[in-house]
Amino acid sequence: MIQIGYLCCLLGIIKSNYFIMLLVQKQLIEALQNGLSSLFQIQANDLVLQETKKEFEGSYTFVVFPFTKQAGLAPAAIAEKLGQFVLENYSGVKKFQVVQGFLNFSFTDEVWLNALNKIIQGSQKFSLDKKGEKVLIEYSSPNTNKPLHLGHLRNNFLGFSVAQILEAAGYEVIKTNLVNDRGIHICKSMLAYQLMSQGETPETSGLKGDHLVGKYYVAFDQLYKAEIDVLVKQGLDPEKAKKEAPILLKAQDMLLAWEQGDQVVMDLWKTMNTWVFAGFEKSYAQMGVRFDKIYRESNTYLLGKKLVDEGLKEGVFYQKEDQSVWINLEDEGLDEKLVLRKDGTSVYITQDMGTAQLKFEDFGAKKSIYVVGNEQDYHFEVLFHILKKLNKPYSYGNFHLSYGMVDLPSGKMKSREGTVVDADDLMAEMVQTAKERTMELGKTDGFTEDASNELYQQLGMGALKYFLLKVDPKKRMMFNPEESIDFQGNTGPFIQYTHARICSITRKSKELGIELVDTHAYNTELSVTEIDLIYILGQYKSIIESAAEAFSPSLIAMYAYDVAKQFNKLYNELSILKEEDENKRNIRLTLADITGKTIQHAFSLLGIVSPNKM
RNA sequence: GGCUUCAUAGUUCAAUGGAUAGAAUGUAGGUUUCCGGUACCUAAGAUGAAGGUUCGAUUCCUUCUGAGGCUACCA
Numbered sequence: 001m002i003q004i005g006y007l008c009c010l011l012g013i014i015k016s017n018y019f020i021m022l023l024v025q026k027q028l029i030e031a032l033q034n035g036l037s038s039l040f041q042i043q044a045n046d047l048v049l050q051e052t053k054k055e056f057e058g059s060y061t062f063v064v065f066p067f068t069k070q071a072g073l074a075p076a077a078i079a080e081k082l083g084q085f086v087l088e089n090y091s092g093v094k095k096f097q098v099v100q101g102f103l104n105f106s107f108t109d110e111v112w113l114n115a116l117n118k119i120i121q122g123s124q125k126f127s128l129d130k131k132g133e134k135v136l137i138e139y140s141s142p143n144t145n146k147p148l149h150l151g152h153l154r155n156n157f158l159g160f161s162v163a164q165i166l167e168a169a170g171y172e173v174i175k176t177n178l179v180n181d182r183g184i185h186i187c188k189s190m191l192a193y194q195l196m197s198q199g200e201t202p203e204t205s206g207l208k209g210d211h212l213v214g215k216y217y218v219a220f221d222q223l224y225k226a227e228i229d230v231l232v233k234q235g236l237d238p239e240k241a242k243k244e245a246p247i248l249l250k251a252q253d254m255l256l257a258w259e260q261g262d263q264v265v266m267d268l269w270k271t272m273n274t275w276v277f278a279g280f281e282k283s284y285a286q287m288g289v290r291f292d293k294i295y296r297e298s299n300t301y302l303l304g305k306k307l308v309d310e311g312l313k314e315g316v317f318y319q320k321e322d323q324s325v326w327i328n329l330e331d332e333g334l335d336e337k338l339v340l341r342k343d344g345t346s347v348y349i350t351q352d353m354g355t356a357q358l359k360f361e362d363f364g365a366k367k368s369i370y371v372v373g374n375e376q377d378y379h380f381e382v383l384f385h386i387l388k389k390l391n392k393p394y395s396y397g398n399f400h401l402s403y404g405m406v407d408l409p410s411g412k413m414k415s416r417e418g419t420v421v422d423a424d425d426l427m428a429e430m431v432q433t434a435k436e437r438t439m440e441l442g443k444t445d446g447f448t449e450d451a452s453n454e455l456y457q458q459l460g461m462g463a464l465k466y467f468l469l470k471v472d473p474k475k476r477m478m479f480n481p482e483e484s485i486d487f488q489g490n491t492g493p494f495i496q497y498t499h500a501r502i503c504s505i506t507r508k509s510k511e512l513g514i515e516l517v518d519t520h521a522y523n524t525e526l527s528v529t530e531i532d533l534i535y536i537l538g539q540y541k542s543i544i545e546s547a548a549e550a551f552s553p554s555l556i557a558m559y560a561y562d563v564a565k566q567f568n569k570l571y572n573e574l575s576i577l578k579e580e581d582e583n584k585r586n587i588r589l590t591l592a593d594i595t596g597k598t599i600q601h602a603f604s605l606l607g608i609v610s611p612n613k614m
Numbered sequence: 615g616g617c618u619u620c621a622u623a624g625u626u627c628a629a630u631g632g633a634u635a636g637a638a639u640g641u642a643g644g645u646u647u648c649c650g651g652u653a654c655c656u657a658a659g660a661u662g663a664a665g666g667u668u669c670g671a672u673u674c675c676u677u678c679u680g681a682g683g684c685u686a687c688c689a
Binding site (some may be wrong): 002032033048050052054055056061063066067068069075082099101102124141143145180182183184185186188195297322324333334335338340341342343347348351373374376377378395405407408437438441443472473474475476477478480483486487488489491494496497498501504505508509513554558561562565568569571572573575576577578579592613614 | 619632633634638639643649650652683685687
């Protein structure tokens with residue numbers, strides 16, 4: 001017989017960040033194992049419990065179907081015997097119910113109050129114990145030929161959030177950003193600028209640096225298309241025309257000149273890059289993302305070329321007649337892949353090899369995560385194979401966090417054609433909408449101007465980040481501008497509102513001189529709503545763990561929503577400050593407090609601020 | 615063509631092989647004179663098609679249909 005006293009003692013010696021609900025499960029599983037063994041002589045080591053569906057009574061469910069053959073009984077009969085055994089041998093179980101082959105268990109209030117007391121202790125520090133392991137995460141990866149767009153927002157929010165989650169899960173995290181600041185596409189906007197700008201600058205044009213450069217990237221494409229049209233009308237094959245358009249040839253020459261260090265080209269490149277970086281810095285500040293180290297492709301591609309030389313000597317790569325360098329990955333089920341052009345200039349994957357080496361030299365992390373869209377799945381498969389063939393110490397532990405594209409109701413975004421949702425514009429719009437909504441409700445009366453503006457930022461960005469992060473990263477998602485600025489339902493502001501409301505309760509209770517109690521007596525009766533909330537709150541640390549394993553902020557987002565919803569239910573059903581029974585009032589106040597802290601922490605993992613008043 | 619990912623209420627998203635497939639939104643109705651109504655409660659509404667494996671399939675396998683991505687000496 002497992003006594004409550006024993007249970008408490010056991011809970012006491014377990015370190016504070018032990019997952020509270022897992023402990024309750026563990027006790028139950030042990031009892032079930034004993035039951036299976038003594039009733040049916042079945043030795044089962046890996047029993048799994050499920051959460052009981054909410055239309056049934058109980059918290060955990062044990063499925064007995066898999067044991068029907070071994071036990072030689074009908075599912076319901078096994079469940080009945082097993083349930084009885086557990087009830088008699090484990091005092092934490094209050095009752096059990098059998099529905100077909102499903103065995104549902106309910107726990108006593110003591111178990112829940114005990115769990116609550118552990119949750120209070122655990123809420124001192126939500127993050128998990130240090131794992132002593134270093135993880136490098138690369139995200140954002142902008143190109144310096146155009147401003148950031150909606151797709152980058154998903155990337156940045158995702159990368160930053162995963163970094164936060166990994167840190168909370170106990171990893172040492174290094175955030176890096178690899179800027180693609182060289183290559184033919186950069187030359188395209190440079191060339192167009194040379195031809196058409198008449199020397200305009202961010203200052204003279206009044207445009208943000210990245211937007212100014214992006215203007216010329218679009219201009220290049222228009223010119224390029226016009227030239228192709230002309231060539232095709234002259235009777236040239238369209239495919240050939242694409243390769244022979246004069247402006248494209250000029251861009252290629254420029255890339256070559258760049259790699260040879262041509263002074264004029266380098267000067268222009270530096271100037272335009274400075275503009276773009278200044279623009280990006282503003283965007284990153286608005287997004288609220290940070291990096292420990294920014295790499296530039298222009299600094300890593302030479303190292304990549306060196307690795308190509310090395311691999312060529314070792315026979316990993318081979319050279320074709322035109323001097324281009326390739327790798328054959330047919331044994332891995334892939335094709336051959338170019339790693340160096342015939343003119344000796346490097347391609348995307350060349351510099352990625354160099355960057356991998358450089359990152360390893362700088363930080364020596366064994367795990368490295370690349371947050372890059374799923375249209376590059378093939379690229380990363382190739383890259384990881386190449387690194388393994390080169391037999392580098394950083395060949396293993398690489399992971400491509402491949403996320404789905406963001407679709408618009410109007411279709412796919414194409415930056416060359418200008419059909420993109422600009423990141424800066426979108427963020428500004430979100431903040432503006434937050435402002436309008438909040439002012440309509442008169443919620444910022446009594447706020448200073450700075451405080452209101454800060455609040456609009458928090459709400460607008462909260463709505464946007466939550467909208468993009470609540471979806472499973474792997475999946476492609478639809479961005480509907482109208483829905484993204486909703487403040488009701490499964491949205492950031494709804495959860496922020498719940499937090500603000502809790503802060504208000506806490507303020508009131510302080511005014512009334514009520515102190516939070518950190519250990520609750522076991523003899524108070526709990527309602528189902530309270531138990532449900534304790535149950536959810538007790539899961540938080542294991543949610544962090546799962547989110548870290550799956551690199552999925554959406555698990556955190558969904559959890560935060562569940563917490564907020566469950567609290568609002570309780571708030572509507574039960575009184576907190578007005579409750580006359582002091583024990584009950586204290587328990588509810590504690591629940592409010594922990595709920596608020598949990599939301600605040602979970603949202604911080606998403607990069608979202610939870611205001612105290614809104 | 616080859617490889618690959620996806621397909622769930624009107625719409626946007628959930629569901630380690632488990633129960634009557636959950637939410638949100640929209641629609642229709644309702645809420646204690648309430649600790650902050652951006653809240654809460656109720657109702658109707660869905661697994662692309664056909665097979666197979668299984669006690670049990672949204673989930674695994676096959677075929678088909680439809681949509682995306684890759685298949686660039688772009689990044």
